[in-house]
Amino acid sequence: MAKIINVIKGTKDILPQDVNMWQMMEKNALEVFSRYGYKEIRTPIFEATELFARGVGDTTDIVNKEMYTFEKSDRSLTLRPENTAGVVRSFIENGMARLSAPVKLWYKGPMFRYERPQAGRQRQFHQVGCEMFGIKQPAADAEVILMAVNYLKSLGLNDLEVEINSLGCPTCREEYKNKIKEVLKPEFDNLCEDCQNRYEKNPLRLLDCKVDSCKEIFEKPEIKAVIQSDFICEECAEHYKELKSYLDKLNVKYVENKLLVRGLDYYNRTVFEIKSNNLGSQNAVCGGGRYDSLVRNLGGDDVPAVGWAMGMERLYSLLEKQTPEKLDAFIVSNSTAEAFSLAEELRTQGLNIEFDLSNKKFTKQLEKAGKVSDLALILGEDEIVVGKVSVKNLLTSEQISVDRCNVFEYIKGV
Ligand code: ATP
Ligand code: MG
Numbered sequence: 001m002a003k004i005i006n007v008i009k010g011t012k013d014i015l016p017q018d019v020n021m022w023q024m025m026e027k028n029a030l031e032v033f034s035r036y037g038y039k040e041i042r043t044p045i046f047e048a049t050e051l052f053a054r055g056v057g058d059t060t061d062i063v064n065k066e067m068y069t070f071e072k073s074d075r076s077l078t079l080r081p082e083n084t085a086g087v088v089r090s091f092i093e094n095g096m097a098r099l100s101a102p103v104k105l106w107y108k109g110p111m112f113r114y115e116r117p118q119a120g121r122q123r124q125f126h127q128v129g130c131e132m133f134g135i136k137q138p139a140a141d142a143e144v145i146l147m148a149v150n151y152l153k154s155l156g157l158n159d160l161e162v163e164i165n166s167l168g169c170p171t172c173r174e175e176y177k178n179k180i181k182e183v184l185k186p187e188f189d190n191l192c193e194d195c196q197n198r199y200e201k202n203p204l205r206l207l208d209c210k211v212d213s214c215k216e217i218f219e220k221p222e223i224k225a226v227i228q229s230d231f232i233c234e235e236c237a238e239h240y241k242e243l244k245s246y247l248d249k250l251n252v253k254y255v256e257n258k259l260l261v262r263g264l265d266y267y268n269r270t271v272f273e274i275k276s277n278n279l280g281s282q283n284a285v286c287g288g289g290r291y292d293s294l295v296r297n298l299g300g301d302d303v304p305a306v307g308w309a310m311g312m313e314r315l316y317s318l319l320e321k322q323t324p325e326k327l328d329a330f331i332v333s334n335s336t337a338e339a340f341s342l343a344e345e346l347r348t349q350g351l352n353i354e355f356d357l358s359n360k361k362f363t364k365q366l367e368k369a370g371k372v373s374d375l376a377l378i379l380g381e382d383e384i385v386v387g388k389v390s391v392k393n394l395l396t397s398e399q400i401s402v403d404r405c406n407v408f409e410y411i412k413g414v
Pocket of ligand 2: 263
């Protein structure tokens with residue numbers, strides 16, 4: 001036999017038995033985002049490497065360690081590790097700055113990062129995300145956070161935690177960076193290797209470090225005092241305050257976290273993450289923030305922007321834990337033709353229905369029903385003659401007789 005070729009480490013098939021939930025995530029994205037005036041954009045999966053070096057930032061892990069880069073015809077190309085840079089490129093290239101603000105774009109699709117595969121971390125993974133261009137006021141930040149929360153709610157995910165922080169603007173952040181460096185200087189040799197490397201280039205990233213010995217250092221009172229200090233300038237503070245007051249008004253619960261700095265270089269002012277307690281150590285489902293200088297840095301006009309991205313694999317594992325997906329009902333009958341027509345009647349009304357296509361014994365069909373649904377619709381010879389269906393609740397074993405023409409209403413009422 002020929003040698004089997006396996007899927008590449010860190011990538012996964014999405015199999016037919018799992019695809020329903022993926023389709024639901026995509027369908028709800030379209031529905032919820034459309035309500036907020038977003039239009040979908042589909043950009044290429046590979047771009048010029050320089051786009052990510054400039055757009056994501058060359059001090060980031062993504063650019064330094066995680067990119068899939070290859071040469072073709074003397075050009076350096078990279079599989080997209082995230083999609084904000086690609087969307088901004090397209091925004092600039094297609095003159096979208098001329099459109100009336102805000103320009104609201106969303107996307108979904110695969111991203112590629114060369115990371116160590118583990119639970120919640122793949123090398124090809126999927127994101128759904130949004131970007132809003134042209135509004136600098138904090139109402140835009142509040143709206144994108146609210147939309148993320150409402151998207152999660154549409155999937156039945158109600159109890160996730162929103163964390164927010166403000167990174168200030170490049171001016172006020174500079175001072176904060178210097179203070180952090182100063183207070184950490186005596187501890188330099190005790191920091192992990194990554195933190196030592198980031199110390200000069202990107203000192204704020206240290207605060208994000210997950211290594212226990214570094215976390216302990218940040219807990220030392222004199223260091224913690226600097227980290228927790230209010231460093232942002234008056235204008236940034238006002239922006240942050242307004243954002244919080246919108247979130248309060250909109251009943252979006254949030255926690256402020258001064259250690260939340262996010263991995264990417266381009267954020268200013270608002271940053272946020274949405275986390276779940278059900279995901280183990282890779283617990284962030286959504287990350288985002290404001291990036292007012294990115295469009296300009298990539299050669300466009302001065303256009304403020306704010307957006308976020310959600311990891312769909314992590315969403316999937318939350319949904320999977322939540323409820324096993326079941327059919328609305330399974331039809332049990334010795335008459336394939338009768339089962340067929342009842343199934344079709346109910347399917348055209350929007351229900352998910354299956355029946356036995358292979359004429360198995362009645363008891364086998366009932367067994368199968370119990371595995372795939374909470375309801376069996378029994379169409380025995382007696383029922384067929386009198387135009388009834390026996391509806392059996394497979395959880396309680398209760399059974400009642402319903403007129404065939406009322407089955408849909410009965411199921412919807414269950
Ligand atoms: P993390 O701290 O988990 O590495 P990140 O800051 O690198 O996250 P972002 O670039 O903000 O992540 O991406 C947004 C979301 O995409 C994350 O919150 C996460 O849900 C998901 N994500 C990021 N990297 C991966 C990956 N390698 N595999 C699966 N999902 C991922
Ligand atoms: Mg990462």
